[in-house]
Amino acid sequence: MIEQELIRCVTSFHPGATGVAGIARPSGGASQETWSFDIVHPGGNIGAILRRSPKGYGAAPTRAAGLDAEARLMQLAHDAGLPSPKVMHVLTPEDDLGTGFIMARVEGETIARKILRDEQFAKARPMLARQLGKVAAGIHGLPRAELPALREMSSTREIAEIGREYRSFGWPRPVFELALRWLGDHDPGPSREVTLVHGDFRHGNLIIGPDGVRAVLDWELAHLGDPMEDLGWICVNSWRFGEIDKPVGGFGSREELFAGYEEGGRKVDPVRVKFWEVMGTLRWGVMCCGMMQRFRIGPDHSMERAMIGRRSSETEIDLLRLLAPRGD
Amino acid sequence: MQDEPTPIELTRAVADFLRNDIAPIISGHNAFKLRVAVNMLDLVVRQLTSEQGSDAAEADRLSKLLGVDGSLIDLNRTLAEKIAKGEVDLATPGLSEHLWQTTLAKLAVDQPNYASYKRELGRETK
Numbered sequence: 001m002i003e004q005e006l007i008r009c010v011t012s013f014h015p016g017a018t019g020v021a022g023i024a025r026p027s028g029g030a031s032q033e034t035w036s037f038d039i040v041h042p043g044g045n046i047g048a049i050l051r052r053s054p055k056g057y058g059a060a061p062t063r064a065a066g067l068d069a070e071a072r073l074m075q076l077a078h079d080a081g082l083p084s085p086k087v088m089h090v091l092t093p094e095d096d097l098g099t100g101f102i103m104a105r106v107e108g109e110t111i112a113r114k115i116l117r118d119e120q121f122a123k124a125r126p127m128l129a130r131q132l133g134k135v136a137a138g139i140h141g142l143p144r145a146e147l148p149a150l151r152e153m154s155s156t157r158e159i160a161e162i163g164r165e166y167r168s169f170g171w172p173r174p175v176f177e178l179a180l181r182w183l184g185d186h187d188p189g190p191s192r193e194v195t196l197v198h199g200d201f202r203h204g205n206l207i208i209g210p211d212g213v214r215a216v217l218d219w220e221l222a223h224l225g226d227p228m229e230d231l232g233w234i235c236v237n238s239w240r241f242g243e244i245d246k247p248v249g250g251f252g253s254r255e256e257l258f259a260g261y262e263e264g265g266r267k268v269d270p271v272r273v274k275f276w277e278v279m280g281t282l283r284w285g286v287m288c289c290g291m292m293q294r295f296r297i298g299p300d301h302s303m304e305r306a307m308i309g310r311r312s313s314e315t316e317i318d319l320l321r322l323l324a325p326r327g328d
Numbered sequence: 329m330q331d332e333p334t335p336i337e338l339t340r341a342v343a344d345f346l347r348n349d350i351a352p353i354i355s356g357h358n359a360f361k362l363r364v365a366v367n368m369l370d371l372v373v374r375q376l377t378s379e380q381g382s383d384a385a386e387a388d389r390l391s392k393l394l395g396v397d398g399s400l401i402d403l404n405r406t407l408a409e410k411i412a413k414g415e416v417d418l419a420t421p422g423l424s425e426h427l428w429q430t431t432l433a434k435l436a437v438d439q440p441n442y443a444s445y446k447r448e449l450g451r452e453t454k
Contacts, residue, residue, distance in 0.1 A: 172401070172408035175427055178418070181411060242443045303364045310371065313434040317444045320431055324424045326451055 002035065002097060006050070009095040009102075010039050014088070017041050032067070032220070036105060047107070052091060052100025063221055065199075069148040070219040071101035073196070076146055082138045083207075083215045106215040112203035112241045116250050124212045129252020130260035131213045132206070132234065137264025139216070140195040140227040147196055153225040154190055158279060159183045166286050169293060175316040179282045182323050188272050191226035199223055201230040202239045203249055228269050231257060232276025237318040238284050278322055285315030336376045343369035374437045382433035389426045 003023060010017045019040040026036050035050040053067060065073070068090065077084035085103040115121050163180050166173070199221030207215040235247045235254060243250030248257045258268040292309025294300050333341075347366050354362060383400055390403035393416075398406070410416040418424050432452070435445040 172404040174404060174407045174411055175431060177408045177411035178427065181414065181417065237444060240443070244443045244447065303361065303368055307364055307368060307371075310438045313431065313438045314442050314444070316431045317435055317442070317448065320428060321444055321448070324418055324427065326428065326448070 002050075005095065005097050006035075006037065009089070009091070009097060010048075012095075013102075014039055014041070014046075016043065021045065032100075047105030048088060048102055049085070049105045050097070050100065050102050052098045054098045063151070063223075065148075065150055065220060065222045067100045069150060069222065071103075072148040073142075073219045073222055074101075074103060076142055077139065077216065080138060080142060082135055083213050085215050085217075106207050108207035108209040108214045110204055110207055110217070112239065112250065115203065115208045116241055116243055120210050121208060124208060124210055125251045127212050128208070129248040129256035130263075132201075132248070132252075133231075133257040133260025133262075134264040135213060135216060135260075136198070136201060136227075136230050136234075136257075137261045137266040139198050139201075139230070140266060141264070142196050144195070144224075147224075150196070151223045152194065153197070153223050153229075155183075155187050155226060155275065155279070156189065158283075159187060162279070162283055162286055166289065169289050171289070173289075173312075173316070175319050176282060176285060178323060179278060179319045183275070183279055183282070186275055186278075188226075188269075188275055191228070191272070193227065194224050195227045197223055197225045197227060197229050199229070200233070202234050202236070203241070226272060226276070227266070228272035229276045229279075231261065231268065231273045232278075233280040235273070235277045236280040236284060237321075238281070238315065278319070281315050281318050281322065285312045285319070288312035288315065334376075336373055339369050339376070340373050343373065371437060374440070378433070378436060382436075386426075386430050386433065389422070389429065393420075393422050393426055 001023070003020065006020050006023065010020055017039050021038045021040050023035060023037040026034060033050075033052055033054060035052075037048055037050065038045040039048050051067065051070070071087050071090050074084050075087040078086050085106050087101055087103050089102040091097050091100050091102070109115055109118075109121070116125070159180065166176055166180070198216065198219065200218055201216070205216065205218040206213060207217065234249055234257070237244060237247075240246060240250035246252055247254050254270075254273070258270070258273075261268050288308050288311045291305045292312075295302070295305035295309060343366055346362060346369070351359065351362055351366070387400050387403060390400070390407060391397050394403060394406055394410070396403070396406065407416065416423055428448075432445070432448065435442055439445065
């Protein structure tokens with residue numbers, strides 16, 4: 001348990017805090033952990049989230065921005081008035097809790113099936129696509145000079161990286177080959193504007209309340225690149241959870257997303273968005289294959305990993321629907 | 329020759345036991361994991377049921393498309409290489425239809441409730 005370390009940490013950075021309560025681990029990532037707890041305070045308890053890499057998990061995978069960068073980005077987004085939790089404390093070595101940060105807990109729902117079906121979100125659903133367009137515009141408008149160091153990606157590099165990763169599995173997938181060819185043939189080239197890209201702007205990383213979007217989470221894949229990538233990624237069919245005729249997260253239309261984005265003062269390039277939707281579909285498919293590898297080789301020999309490996313075929317049918325659609 | 333019951337019947341019996349007798353009496357994270365386990369066994373049953381037929385049809389289409397014979401994995405490797413090199417594309421007669429049939433057969437095993445699959449299956453049977 002981490003209770004003693006957490007008490008010491010919280011009482012050192014939060015004036016008046018006397019302890020912690022209700023420590024729980026809502027989700028279990030392998031290299032990054034999320035813990036929920038309350039800061040006990042005479043003026044009323046304060047909901048908090050610890051996001052950390054435990055000690056000994058220092059080395060981040062090549063695509064990860066790093067927890068320090070995540071904390072900085074969340075704080076920047078918060079300060080810019082975007083829906084983002086306030087960062088309360090960035091862990092130091094003295095905290096003895098690994099690397100990471102503590103942020104305010106935002107109440108709401110992240111589970112797509114509930115957001116798409118529960119009555120309490122019925123009023124929010126028709127607003128979400130437009131709201132998220134505006135939020136994306138805000139993210140892409142964060143000033144470059146204030147951003148932490150981030151990797152820079154382009155469409156051309158992304159095609160090469162995804163292709164290399166797919167080939168490393170040594171398992172032929174003609175539909176993925178077709179998608180790689182299509183992406184190469186339709187590569188839009190360098191973006192006129194390079195901005196902060198959230199990199200994982202979709203269900204699961206969005207806290208939704210009955211009033212709409214409350215927070216954008218998980219900046220692990222943040223990078224510099226083509227802003228249209230975020231708009232394409234949120235349209236990937238895998239995040240529609242069955243509502244396949246509503247391309248934005250199963251709740252809205254591209255038109256609404258784009259209108260919100262332009263309300264946020266930025267221009268949409270629909271051709272680039274389509275490119276990134278195809279790219280995103282392939283990327284999720286390749287990620288599913290990667291889960292299969294991790295299941296087989298280790299360290300995570302879980303049934304869940306194994307079954308996600310069997311979901312790569314979902315992206316194959318979605319790629320065919322995008323690239324070789326059959327008539328109605 | 330191995331005796332009966334068949335692997336399909338054996339696997340289905342385990343899945344039914346877990347689903348009908350165990351699932352109602354456990355809760356929390358273990359209930360979630362049990363659902364995953366039952367889904368896995370159901371997938372195995374679907375694969376054992378349909379694999380022979382769909383593999384044979386796939387190999388047959390690939391041989392015609394590529395003009396060579398070989399194992400299913402080798403034929404798929406050859407097709408993958410030809411698509412990568414641009415020697416075969418969607419303008420090639422039979423490619424689109426082959427990829428569709430192959431993918432539908434995979435979804436029928438992996439995820440028959442996937443909405444895109446159900447939509448496309450509706451087209452098939454029209």
